[in-house]
Amino acid sequence: MYSFLNDYSEGAHPLVLDALIHTNSEQTVGYGCDVYCQKAKEVILKRIQNQNADVHFLVGGTQTNMTFISYVLRDYQAVIASDEGHINVHETGSIEATGHKVITKPHQEGKITVEMIQALLSEHTDEHMVQPVMVYISQTTELGSYYTLKELQTLYAFTREKGLYLFLDGARLGSSLVLEDAPNMAEIAANVDAFYIGGTKMGAMFGEALVIINDNLKKDFRFQMKQKGAMLAKGRLLGVQFYALLKDSLYEDIGRHENEMAMIIKQAFEEKGYSLYVPSFTNQIFVDLDSNIIQAIEKEFMVTHIKKINEKKERIRIVTSWATPVEEATKFAELIRTL
Amino acid sequence: MYSFLNDYSEGAHPLVLDALIHTNSEQTVGYGCDVYCQKAKEVILKRIQNQNADVHFLVGGTQTNMTFISYVLRDYQAVIASDEGHINVHETGSIEATGHKVITKPHQEGKITVEMIQALLSEHTDEHMVQPVMVYISQTTELGSYYTLKELQTLYAFTREKGLYLFLDGARLGSSLVLEDAPNMAEIAANVDAFYIGGTKMGAMFGEALVIINDNLKKDFRFQMKQKGAMLAKGRLLGVQFYALLKDSLYEDIGRHENEMAMIIKQAFEEKGYSLYVPSFTNQIFVDLDSNIIQAIEKEFMVTHIKKINEKKERIRIVTSWATPVEEATKFAELIRTL
């Protein structure tokens, strides 16, 4: 049965796998100090048009969030997220495990707004409360929406004004890069203090590339990585993969494909009059459906149950990936139209 | 200018101070292993009608909450509180600093309900989320309300059924003990897994007496205390004070006095048609007032500004204590009536 459960159901994109195969027998030094990590770093610096950024390669998303956020915050400081932020709900308290509170407001279509941040700042005023110093956002968001360039610029102008750092979790970054009004990689780099380029959910076997723009957040970060178990011995595996993904347009090609597959499905829902929970132009679709419709879908496809909405309706999630065949997306859309 | 800012504006109740003076020159062993801590413990065990409980004396409330909650929780476990819970907003992330998430729902008149707990349990279902194992409540609550015996029994029945621990923060416990439908100390002990008897806000110079009922939560707790900086060298100071507070009815007398002082003030507000933010029968009163009224009050008394409600109104807090003279409470009430 074909799975739309997530975008990490398969191994690596064939071109990424090839790169791993072709470099497998070479000897390199460990821990990310090898020539492949260097090459991947150079490609990233060129893409972001900033030769001064630091680039580090880590293995997974929770690990990257936890390692970097705990690095930035002093003991009594907190990170701001939306209530649906990945760090708030789906990382088993990994931020808190490093000693820090995640403070939240309810999301606006999956996103954080200036008003939400301002409200949290107003509520945290003295030493009896944590001190907010960083805002965490995701591109694309956990609900499939995305920040336009303009929205990102607005957020960054505000966070700079307030002395906050802005950190963008790009686990599914590629999916946004191909959207017209979304920021490209250089625009992102110009409007955050740090961000990461997701690999795991974008065709890599595993891996995330953390890009640190703000000079204040760079010193001795490798110590933090090692301590948090986030420094891969065979670090070159990460360099090889990111070089393969980013040297040409593979990363964007993957993003475009998965969006297209999702739009095939979305269109079918819209034709049938089902509106999505949050408007989506990316590879995640959340929709509230009657149980009998979900049952019909699940005779042919695997999807994720998110939440019971009421007696009859449940919210499900459909995720497409680099590996989703047009045939399966089309089959899914056709099924919807028959229900 | 007389202060209604809080219930820890003065030193110790004269009878507590006397006890400290009279024992000052005696030599005892340190760290709570002395005869006064033993006597205070015996008085507490008698009051709770449970010879099997463990009693530990700590210095302050944040310290007691942080030391005990971090002791109970495994790394990936969380504590449930209301959004107004003291551990959630007024302890600078001390629980998170020990590695644990505080998960919340909006309070119901300052209190937690079975429905709130159930909702949080339903949202935390697998290993990608923290695991709730403890419910934290305060008696009286941070907003001046209190749990009746029946409410406490309901909560405890539910937490036991769900395998959760129930922990009651009694920073202002005395204020509730004298209310007719509120649990007495033995009834509390029979309906929680642990609680603490507040000293700092109840007439002691400082100190909180943690009472652990559940056998699962007892082993090696002194190690935790020492590690968290919560084991006072001259531990007997705590024993001396709690023995003075609890051997007769001093603790309840203090609670009764501060409630009576608060009711004098509350009545004046009610006569003037100001309704309290949350119904209160204890020593804390929260009321939303026009700015000009607050200004008039603050020409004669100190009160705490809690929150801007709208353009014109602000919420203030008035707290009475063992030391509040009838004259000042009466003067305050009369002032209200003139505004």
Next chain:
Amino acid sequence: MYSFLNDYSEGAHPLVLDALIHTNSEQTVGYGCDVYCQKAKEVILKRIQNQNADVHFLVGGTQTNMTFISYVLRDYQAVIASDEGHINVHETGSIEATGHKVITKPHQEGKITVEMIQALLSEHTDEHMVQPVMVYISQTTELGSYYTLKELQTLYAFTREKGLYLFLDGARLGSSLVLEDAPNMAEIAANVDAFYIGGTKMGAMFGEALVIINDNLKKDFRFQMKQKGAMLAKGRLLGVQFYALLKDSLYEDIGRHENEMAMIIKQAFEEKGYSLYVPSFTNQIFVDLDSNIIQAIEKEFMVTHIKKINEKKERIRIVTSWATPVEEATKFAELIRTL
């Protein structure tokens, strides 16, 4: 220039890589709940002759140590290691970062003895000190030595008697499995509370297989993994690799090969009268050499500088791996003989 720097200079053993290639396009569920992790687990349970053990797959060694040790210890508890233990010196304080002290005594040929443990127990007697509850050992040790079956049995008998857990870090386990008087995998499982089967340094691309024997250390461990960033999204990559390594004798074949390559080099040192820092029969050789000899070696090979011994001498480390060609080991040995 050929590198003897470590046993993770290359990618994966060809048979492991093949397994990854052949399963790459399959869809599986994430986070280690897939069929390949299941198969790998079954192979491990069969090898250890214990159907009751829990098996978890993690990405790296520091991560595995940190995740498991922090899971086992309560806040005030400590782990015992030798002063050369990997967790004590080469993991950037990752155990302390989870809140726990590592207490040590000087190693005996890289190993821990009953006397060392007893001395630490005698020094930690009350609640003003941490409470030792676990002993951490490595097989093979950080210095290339190993525990015989008899030594392991002695340690385990002692730790059980004292109520301590015994945890064996098997980052280089394969190297010991082929030594006559060393424990095989079933004997290890019968004489520890938990251990891990190293992949990263034994021919896998990455990965470590944690095997938990003691029932007390099993509950909810997946929560801990997720929180510490140690749950790989594409978990099946780990299952695929460990199944390839362990289904037949590949794991032992790799261990045998790397030991043989090391013995070729060791023999040359011994013929020249250089004695090793610690007797080694495994793939790591530590030897103190004059600087001019080290310089001569480094014209042809890469080795690790460990420590300055005195004005003239320095300690170096030579490590062989599954990938070390006989030709390079022989060339190295011949070079030694000429110096």
Next chain:
Amino acid sequence: MYSFLNDYSEGAHPLVLDALIHTNSEQTVGYGCDVYCQKAKEVILKRIQNQNADVHFLVGGTQTNMTFISYVLRDYQAVIASDEGHINVHETGSIEATGHKVITKPHQEGKITVEMIQALLSEHTDEHMVQPVMVYISQTTELGSYYTLKELQTLYAFTREKGLYLFLDGARLGSSLVLEDAPNMAEIAANVDAFYIGGTKMGAMFGEALVIINDNLKKDFRFQMKQKGAMLAKGRLLGVQFYALLKDSLYEDIGRHENEMAMIIKQAFEEKGYSLYVPSFTNQIFVDLDSNIIQAIEKEFMVTHIKKINEKKERIRIVTSWATPVEEATKFAELIRTL
């Protein structure tokens, strides 16, 4: 039976107690923002001849060490101590509980030397190890010895050169202030980055006054205090006590008295030919005695057993305090002479 167990066996020095009594009924604001804390701070700034220092009042020694050291260190950084340092052995891993490793070398007469620090720096060279950034010393030391002004200057010159912070734990500071070649308070302040003036062991009921000299270590420290449970609600109790201790010469008078009492006892040991474990001119005496002699002592006095030295000998500790009567010290000395 008279106790020489420690210097916190009694309550407060009568003059300190008087100050608490006389201010007991006054209303002040909480958390150390009151007039008494202000007055105590002014006295301290005058004594250290530095108007720019920050002063904070905490409750106990372990708490002060843990709160300040964890504030200074980034996640991957470590503090250097002697193996006998209080933070290393007698605080139940409180520093590690905040995430940081304590790295040590064996003490030299209870003290740390430049050579010890240099050795630790040489051993910690890259991101696989913790990064030492602070040196922790105690005045007087845990073994009763003390740093001369010259020794302190040498240490501070070295730590500044190496970019390390120097922190002095002054739990028993008063005992050193009256020794001729030891630094006075202004000299200490000029030769450390931070230090604390001990109260608990120097005649206060409780309390330690942390003095921060280095501007880099000041920002937002009150947040850290609150989070660690180290901000006393009735903070003025600390201000009142330190003002009483420091406004005149009471603090030094106490130090002088306890030293004199110890010297009476020390002389008796020396006359009998018992040499102290570490030379002491302060209020702690460590001496190795035959068991039968210890038994004879313990018929009349309480002393602390430190360590078994061999079959026959054990190390004991005798501590004098502000409260030790000349008669008891003399009686003890006479007893020694008869054994």
